[in-house]
Structure formats: structure tokens, C-alpha cells
Amino acid sequence: MLLSELKTLYKLEWRQFSRSQGQWLFPVMLFILVIVLFTVGIDPEAHRLQQMAPAVIWCAFLLSLLLALDHMWRDDYQNGVLEQMLLHSESPLQLLLHRVVVRWVLSIVPLLLCLPLAISMLQMPMTIFMPSLLALAAGSFVFWSLGSALSALTLNDRRPALMSLLLLPMAVPIVIFGSRVIKQSAMGESVSGLVLMLVGLSILSLSITPWIMFAGMRLNLD
Amino acid sequence: MKKWFHQWVSPPHLYERADRYAKVFLFLAIASILVALYGGLVLAPADYQQGDAFRIIYVHVPSAWLSMFAYAFMAGASFVALVWRFSAAHAVATVIAPIGAVFTLLCLLTGSLWGKPMWGTWWEWDARMTSELVLLLIYLGYIALRLSFEEQAKADKAAAIFALIGVVNLPIIHYSVYWWNTLHQGATVSKIGKPSITWDMGWPLLLMTIGFMLFFGAITLMATRGELLSRERRTKWVKELVDINRGVN
Amino acid sequence: MQEFFSMGGYAFYVWSSFGFSIAGLIYLYLASKSSFKKKFNEVSIWQIRENKRVDK
Structure with a gap:
């Protein structure tokens, strides 16, 4: 039963993704634009760019995800699909979780494909690619799942800004650990501890946020 | 014990009690704050390193403590309200949020005023100040x-859930900021907040903190009364109460 | 006395810290008190209106 539900979900996701008229490109564009704007704000010398790079990559990445998060539930909430989905499902919690993961993958893959471009724009060594990729993936999952939960909580509010204001203060630890990964890997130091820390945080958020999502939706769908 | 607890969470009892307790708390708060002010500004000796600037500690540390205490209290009330469905606890959480925000703001302001003479800057990226700023944003x-x-019941539930998310997140934020801070601080020793406190410097701080907490209790109870009336306007006890007191207040 | 007010040269910082804090506490007191009064009056007016509505 769950399998067929999931099949429907994946089909729906794929249809929405392919019909979105290139909307998946918007976060990618924002990602590049933030990097450009940061860079034109300073004298772009290598050492200065390298010093800024960890923070710029992380801020650009999270802001782009924020753009994608806005569509997490809102469209389906407004046209009633979400209500149907939760009403008819036997295990709504798992369904929600699958959707969060699918959307997360669809959002970060284009951004991560741009990562080499971002690294070279900021004149960092390409050796940071793998560690940064892992850190961005783990850190973005924390951000994404928390963001999905907070979006569910603020569904009835039409202004997308509110969710961002609730979510961004909670991104502080992710940016601290994540930027450190980029910085240390650029200096050739080991970063496995920090990456594990981010993975730990994403497991923590995975265990807590589905409940918040569910509660938020039930409250807003009443 | 159980009866005592239920009297605190039943709206009419809480309303009645809040008035009495608020008055007692307020009296004790004013008394202890005044004594602590005298102790802190006059009796306590100047710090050998920071001179008289260290006296800012007497308002900075109590505000910092209250900003966190208020959040913990708010989250506790939210938890109680969510789990046992005590509507009065939602009222308490509602009124605490702006009060806690004011204490956080006071902590940041006094911290900035302390930082200027000590560090030479209005805003030093000190771990404590940074996490207080995040707390304010939350x-x-x-x-x-x-x-x-627009609906009270939904607002209550969503806000309570958010308060609990904050409880899980705030310690993580706090420790990550501390860790970040120790990375680049290196040799510069933190001058703020850690003067070796002796008893003649310490007692006004302790008393001031107690005074702030009593004050917090008093104003929270006062504001809770109004919030309870507004929330329970359809109930019989509010009707009778408003009828009797109309024109008095 | 002069010495007390000058706070060892830190007068501005010390007195404005204490000033802001006391002002903040007074503000909180007044805000809580007035919020109670405001809510009380709101409920009182609401009830009068509600009674009229029921009478009709």
C-alpha cells in the first residue's frame, strides 16, 4: 500500500519538476548571483577571495535553498493536493518525509553541480571539492528539513519572508561548521570530524522535523 | 501537591492568585533592586583592572540571565500547554515573549556599552553577545x-512548537558560537565578564539577579491576568468578574 | 560626590547602562499594567455589545 502511494508521490514530483518551466534554475542563478555580488563588493585579489570563500559559498548556498523551500508545500497547500495526500494516506509521516528528501535532492544537485564553478570563481584550490560537497550536502539537509518543518508551521501566512526569519537564526551552527570545513580543507587539514558533526546534526533533524511537519500541517489544514 | 498545581493552571484561580503574588513579588523586587543598586554603585570596590566600568556587570549579567531564564520558562510553559492542554500556560507563554525580548535587548545594549571602554568597539564578536543576538532574533x-x-488556538499551537524547536536549537547555536569564538580569539584574553569576583563585589550581583527575577515574575503575572481575561471572555467567571469590576479599573 | 558621578572616567558608559536598564524595567512595568487595563476594557466593551446582541 505504502509502495503504491510512494509511486504516486514520485510520479507527481517528477511531473511537477518537468513541468516547472525551468523553475529549478532559479536557485542556481541566485547562487551564482550572490557570489558575483559579493565579489564585486571587494577588490578581487586571490587572498581576499579565498578568505571570504567559505562564508560566501555557504551564504549563497543557503539563500538559494531558501528560494527553493518556498515551493515546498505552498503550491500544493493552495490547490488542495496536500490535504488529499494526507487524508488518504495510510502513513502520512513517511509520505511527507519522502517528499522532503526528493525535493532536497532535486534542489541541491543543480547547486552542487555549480560548485566547481563557484570554487574557481573564488580562486580556491580544487582539492576542497569533495569535502565541501559532503559538508554542503549534510548541512543543507539540516537546513532543508528544518525549513520544511517551519514552512509547514507557517503555511497559512502568505508572506514567504516569515519562514526565512524563523529559519535563518537556526542556520548559525551549520554555517559555522560548514565554513570551517571549506577553510580547513583548503589548508590541507583533516575535516572528517566536522563533516561527521554535520551528518550528526542532519540525523538529529531527521528524527525531529517530521513530527513538526505533521503537526504544522494538521494545524493549518483544519 | 496535585491540588496546588491545578490551582495554578486553572484560569480563574490563576487570575486571582496572580494579583496577590504580583504585588508581593513587585514589592520584594523593588526592595532588592534598590539595595543591590546601592551595593553595586556605592559599596562595591572598583575592579583593579576595569575600574568603575566593571559596575555595568550589575545590570548586564542579570539581564543576560533573565533573557535565558525567560526563554526556558516560555518553553516550559509551551511544553506543559501542548502536552496537558492547559490553556493558561499558553497565556503565560504569550506574555513572556515580549518581556524576554526586552531583557535580551537590555543585555545587548549594556554589553555594547561595556564593550566600548573595554575593547574599544561597540560590537565585539564575543560568543556571549553573538548568541544573545541570535536569541533576540528567535x-x-x-x-x-x-x-x-488569526485564530488563537492555531497561533498557540504553532508558537508552542516553535518555542520547543528553539529549545533544541539554542544550545547547539550557543556551543557552536563558543567554538567559533575560541578558534580566532587565541591570545587575547577576554576581559569582560570575568573579573575575579570577591564577596563584596558579588553580593549585589546576586541580589540584583534575584530582584530581576522577582520583577520578571511580577510583570509576567500582571500581563497574564489581562491575557487570561481576553482569552476566556466567553466563560462565566470572566463575565461575573467584569460585571463586578466594571468602572473600578 | 563628584567622584561618585564621574565613575572613574567611565561615567557615560556606567550611567547609560544603568539608565537603559532602569528605563527598560519601568517600561516593562508600565506596559504590563496598561496591557491588563486595555484587555480588561476590551472584554468589558465586548460583553456590553454581546449582551445587546443577545437581547435583540
């Missing part, structure tokens, strides 16, 4: 979230 987010709902 308080403001909580208030904004509450205001975004």
Missing part, C-alpha cells in the same frame, strides 16, 4: 509567528 520570530495567525 524571540522576535516567535512573536511574528504568533501574530501571523
Whole structure:
């Protein structure tokens, strides 16, 4: 039963993704634009760019995800699909979780494909690619799942800004650990501890946020 | 014990009690704050390193403590309200948020005024100050979230959930900021906040903190009364109470 | 006395810290008190209106 539900979900996701008229490109564009704007704000010398790079990559990445998060539930909430989905499902919690993961993958893959471009724009060594990729993936999952939960909580509010204001203060630890990964890997130091820390945080958020999502939706769908 | 507890969470009892307790708390708070002010400004000797600037500690540390205490209290009330469905606890959480935000703001202001003469800058990226700033943003987010709902019941539930998310997140934020801070601080020793406190410097601080907490209790109870009336306007006890007191207040 | 007010040269910082804090506490007191009064009056007016509505 769950399998067929999931099949429907994946089909729906794929249809929405392919019909979105290139909307998946918007976060990618924002990602590049933030990097450009940061860079034109300073004298772009290598050492200065390298010093800024960890923070710029992380801020650009999270802001782009924020753009994608806005569509997490809102469209389906407004046209009633979400209500149907939760009403008819036997295990709504798992369904929600699958959707969060699918959307997360669809959002970060284009951004991560741009990562080499971002690294070279900021004149960092390409050796940071793998560690940064892992850190961005783990850190973005924390951000994404928390963001999905907070979006569910603020569904009835039409202004997308509110969710961002609730979510961004909670991104502080992710940016601290994540930027450190980029910085240390650029200096050739080991970063496995920090990456594990981010993975730990994403497991923590995975265990807590589905409940918040569910509660938020039930409250807003009443 | 159980009866005593239920009297605190039943709205009419809480309303009645709040008035009495608020008056006692307020009296004790004013008395202890005044004594602590005298102790801190006059009796306590100047710090050998920071001179008289260290006296800012007597308002900075109590505000910092209250900003965190208020959040913990708000989250506790939210938890109680969610799990046992005590509507009075939602009222308490509602009124605490702006009060906690004011204490956080006071902590940041006095911290900045302390930082200027000690560090030479209005804003030093000190771990404590940074996490207080994040705390302020979370308080403001909580208030904004509450205001975004039109229905009271939904606002209560969503805000309570958000307060609990904050409880899980705030320690993580706090420790990550501390860790970040120790990375680049290196040799410069933190001058603020850690003067070796002796008893003649310490007692006014302790008393001031107690005074702030009593004050917090008093104003929270006062504001809770209004919130209870407004929330329970359809009940019999509010009707009778308003009928009797109309024109008095 | 002069010495007390000058706070060892830190007068501005010390007195404005204490000033802001006391002002903040007074503000909180007044805000809580007035919020109670405001809510009380709101409920009182609401009830009068509600009674009229029921009478009709």
C-alpha cells in the first residue's frame, strides 16, 4: 500500500519538476548571483577571495535553498493536493518525509553541480571539492528539513519572508561548521570530524522535523 | 501537591492568585533592586583592572540571565500547554515573549556599552553577545509567528512548537558560537565578564539577579491576568468578574 | 560626590547602562499594567455589545 502511494508521490514530483518551466534554475542563478555580488563588493585579489570563500559559498548556498523551500508545500497547500495526500494516506509521516528528501535532492544537485564553478570563481584550490560537497550536502539537509518543518508551521501566512526569519537564526551552527570545513580543507587539514558533526546534526533533524511537519500541517489544514 | 498545581493552571484561580503574588513579588523586587543598586554603585570596590566600568556587570549579567531564564520558562510553559492542554500556560507563554525580548535587548545594549571602554568597539564578536543576538532574533520570530495567525488556538499551537524547536536549537547555536569564538580569539584574553569576583563585589550581583527575577515574575503575572481575561471572555467567571469590576479599573 | 558621578572616567558608559536598564524595567512595568487595563476594557466593551446582541 505504502509502495503504491510512494509511486504516486514520485510520479507527481517528477511531473511537477518537468513541468516547472525551468523553475529549478532559479536557485542556481541566485547562487551564482550572490557570489558575483559579493565579489564585486571587494577588490578581487586571490587572498581576499579565498578568505571570504567559505562564508560566501555557504551564504549563497543557503539563500538559494531558501528560494527553493518556498515551493515546498505552498503550491500544493493552495490547490488542495496536500490535504488529499494526507487524508488518504495510510502513513502520512513517511509520505511527507519522502517528499522532503526528493525535493532536497532535486534542489541541491543543480547547486552542487555549480560548485566547481563557484570554487574557481573564488580562486580556491580544487582539492576542497569533495569535502565541501559532503559538508554542503549534510548541512543543507539540516537546513532543508528544518525549513520544511517551519514552512509547514507557517503555511497559512502568505508572506514567504516569515519562514526565512524563523529559519535563518537556526542556520548559525551549520554555517559555522560548514565554513570551517571549506577553510580547513583548503589548508590541507583533516575535516572528517566536522563533516561527521554535520551528518550528526542532519540525523538529529531527521528524527525531529517530521513530527513538526505533521503537526504544522494538521494545524493549518483544519 | 496535585491540588496546588491545578490551582495554578486553572484560569480563574490563576487570575486571582496572580494579583496577590504580583504585588508581593513587585514589592520584594523593588526592595532588592534598590539595595543591590546601592551595593553595586556605592559599596562595591572598583575592579583593579576595569575600574568603575566593571559596575555595568550589575545590570548586564542579570539581564543576560533573565533573557535565558525567560526563554526556558516560555518553553516550559509551551511544553506543559501542548502536552496537558492547559490553556493558561499558553497565556503565560504569550506574555513572556515580549518581556524576554526586552531583557535580551537590555543585555545587548549594556554589553555594547561595556564593550566600548573595554575593547574599544561597540560590537565585539564575543560568543556571549553573538548568541544573545541570535536569541533576540528567535524571540522576535516567535512573536511574528504568533501574530501571523488569526485564530488563537492555531497561533498557540504553532508558537508552542516553535518555542520547543528553539529549545533544541539554542544550545547547539550557543556551543557552536563558543567554538567559533575560541578558534580566532587565541591570545587575547577576554576581559569582560570575568573579573575575579570577591564577596563584596558579588553580593549585589546576586541580589540584583534575584530582584530581576522577582520583577520578571511580577510583570509576567500582571500581563497574564489581562491575557487570561481576553482569552476566556466567553466563560462565566470572566463575565461575573467584569460585571463586578466594571468602572473600578 | 563628584567622584561618585564621574565613575572613574567611565561615567557615560556606567550611567547609560544603568539608565537603559532602569528605563527598560519601568517600561516593562508600565506596559504590563496598561496591557491588563486595555484587555480588561476590551472584554468589558465586548460583553456590553454581546449582551445587546443577545437581547435583540
